[in-house]
Amino acid sequence: xxxxxxxxxxxxxxxxxxxxxxxxxxxxxxxxxxxxxxxxxxxxxxxxxxxxxxxxxxxxxxxxxxxxxxxxxxxxxxxxxxxxxxxxxxxxxxxxxxxxxxxxxxxxxxxxxxxxxxxxxxxxxxxxxxxxxxxxxxxxxxxxxxxxxxxxxxxxxxxxxxxxxxxxxxxxxxxxxxxxxx
Amino acid sequence: xxxxxxxxxxxxxxxxxxxxxxxxxxxxxxxxxxxxxxxxxxxxxxxxxxxxxxxxxxxxxxxxxxxxxxxxxxxxxxxxxxxxxxxxxxxxxxxxxxxxxxxxxxxxxxxxxxxxxxxxxxxxxxxxxxxxxxxxxxxxxxxxxxxxxxxxxxxxxxxxxxxxxxxxxxxxxxxxxxxxxxxxxxxxxxxxxxxxxxxxxxxxxxxxxxxxxxxxxxxxxxxxxxxxxxxxxxxxxxxxxxxxxxxxxxxxxxxxxxxxxxxxxxxxxxxxxxxxxxxxxxxxxxxxxxxxxxxxxxxxxxxxxxxxxxxxxxxxxxxxxxxxxxxxxxxxxxxxxxxxxxxxxxxxxxxxxxxxxxxxxxxxxxxxxxxxxxxxxxxxxxxxxxxxxxxxxxxxxxxxxxxxx
Numbered sequence: 001x002x003x004x005x006x007x008x009x010x011x012x013x014x015x016x017x018x019x020x021x022x023x024x025x026x027x028x029x030x031x032x033x034x035x036x037x038x039x040x041x042x043x044x045x046x047x048x049x050x051x052x053x054x055x056x057x058x059x060x061x062x063x064x065x066x067x068x069x070x071x072x073x074x075x076x077x078x079x080x081x082x083x084x085x086x087x088x089x090x091x092x093x094x095x096x097x098x099x100x101x102x103x104x105x106x107x108x109x110x111x112x113x114x115x116x117x118x119x120x121x122x123x124x125x126x127x128x129x130x131x132x133x134x135x136x137x138x139x140x141x142x143x144x145x146x147x148x149x150x151x152x153x154x155x156x157x158x159x160x161x162x163x164x165x166x167x168x169x170x171x172x173x174x175x176x177x178x179x180x181x182x
Numbered sequence: 183x184x185x186x187x188x189x190x191x192x193x194x195x196x197x198x199x200x201x202x203x204x205x206x207x208x209x210x211x212x213x214x215x216x217x218x219x220x221x222x223x224x225x226x227x228x229x230x231x232x233x234x235x236x237x238x239x240x241x242x243x244x245x246x247x248x249x250x251x252x253x254x255x256x257x258x259x260x261x262x263x264x265x266x267x268x269x270x271x272x273x274x275x276x277x278x279x280x281x282x283x284x285x286x287x288x289x290x291x292x293x294x295x296x297x298x299x300x301x302x303x304x305x306x307x308x309x310x311x312x313x314x315x316x317x318x319x320x321x322x323x324x325x326x327x328x329x330x331x332x333x334x335x336x337x338x339x340x341x342x343x344x345x346x347x348x349x350x351x352x353x354x355x356x357x358x359x360x361x362x363x364x365x366x367x368x369x370x371x372x373x374x375x376x377x378x379x380x381x382x383x384x385x386x387x388x389x390x391x392x393x394x395x396x397x398x399x400x401x402x403x404x405x406x407x408x409x410x411x412x413x414x415x416x417x418x419x420x421x422x423x424x425x426x427x428x429x430x431x432x433x434x435x436x437x438x439x440x441x442x443x444x445x446x447x448x449x450x451x452x453x454x455x456x457x458x459x460x461x462x463x464x465x466x467x468x469x470x471x472x473x474x475x476x477x478x479x480x481x482x483x484x485x486x487x488x489x490x491x492x493x494x495x496x497x498x499x500x501x502x503x504x505x506x507x508x509x510x511x512x513x514x515x516x517x518x519x520x521x522x523x524x525x526x527x528x529x530x531x532x533x534x535x536x537x538x539x540x541x542x543x544x545x546x547x548x549x550x551x552x553x554x555x556x557x558x559x560x561x562x563x564x565x566x567x568x569x570x571x572x573x574x575x576x577x578x579x580x581x582x583x584x585x586x587x
Contacts, residue, residue, distance in 0.1 A: 043238075043239055122237055122238055124234075125234050125235065125237065125238040126238070129238075140231060140235065141235070143196065144231070144232060144235045144236075144239070145239065148198065149193065149196070149198045161189070162189065163189070163193070163198075164188070164189030164190060164191075164192040164193035164196070164198070165187065165188055165189030165192065166189075167189075167192050167196070168188045168189060168191070168192040168224060168227075169188075171192075171224075171227045171228060171230075171231045172227055174231050174234075175227050175230050175231060178230075178234060
């Protein structure tokens, strides 16, 4: 990664819009959380390129309008989750317009060069995930990467009291579809 | 309380309920068999999805790593819910746990790691064609090789290789194999025949000293003329465990018109192929990259209760087994501890047996339909298997080989 985004400067070359302390805090947050946020985004979207964009965007937002509360990490995860969900829904729309692409599309991040004995299970999981409705897919991925019900509810835009039922259905669907593929 | 809804049971599993709600449910579950059953099904599904996504998660972490971004840690994200902690991961040995609902065998999912390049890459590039060759190799390796030493326990018999020999496969045999595979068995891979598990196999760049330390054998890294020192990589030992699903395998054998079936006793039993560390040295000469691979014999462990001889008999009778190999096996003379390398001669692949500094060596050149060309030279000396590969023709490869020693 190439480091932090360029800070806006005024005519004297001094950083504006951010005190030095805040700049330091941002750098610290970047160092500390960027890898995890990137990895999180990669897991949720299944696409390293999208993950990079999402991570960058999340940190850009942190930089330009930092949240008032102190739990930066949770805030970053929330933003990343939202962006990932947007990506997934956009992807579904794009895929609808190019029906022929289907499975390969879901695997777009994977560079096959180093792959020899491709893990069949992973391929199947990707396929099943790609064929789930975006909301179900997102709920599953969020849950299994450690998001709590309230976070899931916010990102996916359902009532917190519905999360359990949604998950139960999505999990059953996943399992059924997976076993059909095997 | 009334029977809780599915959503609430799921929330209970996920540790999202407050203490009171949790206690209420537990109390209810003790009294209500239906809900207890419903919970069990939900839990089973939950575990299933967890396992599958864990594998996926590790893959995402790996791909993040490969993508070149700094990533802290490889562990897949896993929620730590205080109330109902999720499971921590796989056991070490694949276990059979029958999945009640589906009847499939749940050997633990594969932990996919970066695997060896070189020889494997070459085989993979011509995957469809060499699938048959692979079957031959695996079958040959598992069955022809005699046990060299007694097992540590009676549970395993270990096989190793001392010699490399080439076996011709004719274009007609390849065509026949291709036809059998495409009409009957579909995409025949090890994965379709059962379950595989890979562990280890990570590569890293090393210095000469580190390389010598990491390899359990006497690594030899020659210089090549004036070229700068080669870039050195070591791939840590890779272990491949596979358990055959005898039913699936026998169906495949059926479609190949095999006269005999695999014995039921091997169903689900785990065969282990333990590959040694592999050293890799990349040289650049004349604008091309030449890669020298070195490794020692893999060890194949066959589980107890498996009758190797009857297994051998079944496999050898499969019609696609190349004629020359069959006749070699029949002439008992020197087939112990031998690894049979397939040799081809058709429009795509061309193999030749040569002598390199007094040792038998085999060079195979493959051309793909885009005009790409790739050659690989394999020989074995003093217990070490050498491979030299490059995107070039046989002549250039051999020239380079001569320039090495």
